[in-house]
Amino acid sequence: MAESDTDRVWELMKKIGICMLATWDGRELHARPMGAYVRPEENAIYFLSDARRQKDEEIRQYAKVCLAFADTSKQNYVSLAGHAELSSDRGKIRELWGTPAKAWWDSPEDPNIRVLKVTPAEAEFWDAPGSTVAYVKMAAAALTGSRPDLGENRKVAMR
Amino acid sequence: MFMAEEDHLARVWHIIAKVGVCMLTTYTAGGLRARPLEARPDRDAGLIWFVTDLRSAKEHEIESAPDVGLAFIDKSDNAYLSITARAEVRRDHAEAAEIWKSTDNLWWQGPDDPNVCVLRVTPITAELWDGPSSKAVAAFEFAKARLTGAEPNLGENRKVTVRM
Numbered sequence: 001m002a003e004s005d006t007d008r009v010w011e012l013m014k015k016i017g018i019c020m021l022a023t024w025d026g027r028e029l030h031a032r033p034m035g036a037y038v039r040p041e042e043n044a045i046y047f048l049s050d051a052r053r054q055k056d057e058e059i060r061q062y063a064k065v066c067l068a069f070a071d072t073s074k075q076n077y078v079s080l081a082g083h084a085e086l087s088s089d090r091g092k093i094r095e096l097w098g099t100p101a102k103a104w105w106d107s108p109e110d111p112n113i114r115v116l117k118v119t120p121a122e123a124e125f126w127d128a129p130g131s132t133v134a135y136v137k138m139a140a141a142a143l144t145g146s147r148p149d150l151g152e153n154r155k156v157a158m159r
Numbered sequence: 160m161f162m163a164e165e166d167h168l169a170r171v172w173h174i175i176a177k178v179g180v181c182m183l184t185t186y187t188a189g190g191l192r193a194r195p196l197e198a199r200p201d202r203d204a205g206l207i208w209f210v211t212d213l214r215s216a217k218e219h220e221i222e223s224a225p226d227v228g229l230a231f232i233d234k235s236d237n238a239y240l241s242i243t244a245r246a247e248v249r250r251d252h253a254e255a256a257e258i259w260k261s262t263d264n265l266w267w268q269g270p271d272d273p274n275v276c277v278l279r280v281t282p283i284t285a286e287l288w289d290g291p292s293s294k295a296v297a298a299f300e301f302a303k304a305r306l307t308g309a310e311p312n313l314g315e316n317r318k319v320t321v322r323m
Contacts, residue, residue, distance in 0.1 A: 018234075018239075020230035020232065022191050022228055022230070028228075029184050029185075029186060029191070029226060029243060031228050031230050031241040032286070064190035065190075065191060066192060066193050068182035068184065070180070070232045071232075072178055072179065072234070073235065077194075079192060081192060124192075124194065
């Protein structure tokens with residue numbers, strides 16, 4: 001059988017790399033581009049974030065976030081809803097540390113760095129706007145080793 | 160490299176027109192959701208229109224929470240545009256006819272199709288991460304620029320960290 005829809009979601013997120021992370025402040029939606037560290041084996045998407053930014057506060061108030069990945073030239077789109085958690089896990093920060101992060105902080109020991117971990121709840125992807133969508137329940141497959149429930153969840157986008 | 164404020168606004172509308180398809184994000188009781196939709200900007204009116212289908216969930220989501228987000232991503236230019244906006248669902252076939260494109264006929268039987276509705280989206284704030292390093296962000300208020308004809312407010316310009 002071809003790769004599962006879940007695999008495809010992870011693969012698209014990895015390939016596109018940068019997403020718009022949307023948060024809800026109780027009144028309005030805000031989004032900003034963030035470089036995603038996509039780790040299917042941990043059932044998580046990580047971001048390095050700065051404690052001085054507004055989004056940290058929004059996430060504390062409302063942890064349900066949305067990651068929007070888009071590559072319009074290839075017509076690939078992913079919307080992933082998940083639960084966000086902020087931490088100062090220094091080990092994780094060191095592990096994710098690399099060239100992109102150096103543009104923002106001098107060292108992984110900078111006390112302003114936070115790890116934002118997003119655990120997926122559900123995802124949808126499109127291979128063209130308005131085309132067939134696969135709706136994927138991102139049940140913790142990585143944790144249990146079982147396949148997520150894909151069942152009859154394929155549906156057609158109604159635009 | 161800072162452009163004049165007017166140029167920022169022009170750049171925002173340029174990106175909207177060039178990228179075309181945005182991720183429209185809505186708030187629902189269960190969380191946030193996004194989906195790709197083709198934007199039809201009307202710069203003179205300061206509005207962005209969408210043709211959509213009454214059978215999709217987002218109309219209900221928008222009617223109960225009209226504050227939406229639009230994300231336009233231009234990977235080739237490394238430009239990221241986030242717009243905070245208010246959306247209104249309008250079951251107006253005359254409006255649909257005005258923004259109708261021939262490609263819409265793939266999905267509906269013309270603008271009078273009973274499943275067709277339009278979203279009228281009024282942008283409020285735009286944040287733009289633009290260019291190779293995307294370090295400078297221009298945040299400003301559409302309304303001010305539109306109503307007063309004055310320069311949009313760049314005073315609260317934030318430098319935004321973009322992790323590349």
